[in-house]
Amino acid sequence: MILLAYLNFTVLLLLSLIHFSWGLGGKWGFEAALPTKEDGERVLNPKPLDSLVVGFGLLFFASFHFVRVGIVELPLPSWMMQSGLWVIGAVFLLRAMGDFKYIGFFKKVTSTPFAEKDSKFYSPLCLGIGVVAVVVEVFV
Numbered sequence: 358m359i360l361l362a363y364l365n366f367t368v369l370l371l372l373s374l375i376h377f378s379w380g381l382g383g384k385w386g387f388e389a390a391l392p393t394k395e396d397g398e399r400v401l402n403p404k405p406l407d408s409l410v411v412g413f414g415l416l417f418f419a420s421f422h423f424v425r426v427g428i429v430e431l432p433l434p435s436w437m438m439q440s441g442l443w444v445i446g447a448v449f450l451l452r453a454m455g456d457f458k459y460i461g462f463f464k465k466v467t468s469t470p471f472a473e474k475d476s477k478f479y480s481p482l483c484l485g486i487g488v489v490a491v492v493v494e495v496f497v
Contacts, residue, residue: 389471418445421441422493
C-alpha cells in the first residue's frame with residue numbers, strides 16, 4: 358500500500374505544481390485544461406487565486422496519503438484520519454464521472470479539444486487517483 362500511496366502522492370504533487378504555476382502566471386497547459394462549449398467559449402474562467410487554492414488542495418491531498426500510511430505524522434482529528442482518503446477518492450471518482458455535459462466520462466459535449474483530452478487523459482487519471490485512494494484506505 359505504501360507504493361500506491363507514493364504513486365498518488367507523486368501524481369497529486371505534480372498536479373499541484375502545475376496549478377501553482379498557473380496561479381503564478383504560467384501558461385503551459387492552461388488552455389488545454391479548461392472545458393469549452395462547442396463554439397470554443399470557455400465554461401470555466403479561473404482566476405490565478407483559484408489555481409492557487411486548487412494547488413494547495415491537491416498538495417494537501419498528496420500529503421494526506423503519506424499521513425494515512427504512517428510515513429508522516431500530523432496531529433489531525435480522528436474523523437479526518439478515518440474519512441480523509443474516502444473523501445479524496447470520492448472527489449476524484451466524481452470528477453471522473455463528470456458533470457454530464459462538459460467534463461468526465463459521461464459528458465455530452467465530446468467534440469472539443471478539451472473533451473478529447475478529457476476522455477483520453479484527465480478523466481482516466483482522476484479515476485485512477487480515486488481508485489488508488491480508496492484501495493489505500495481499505496488496505497491500510
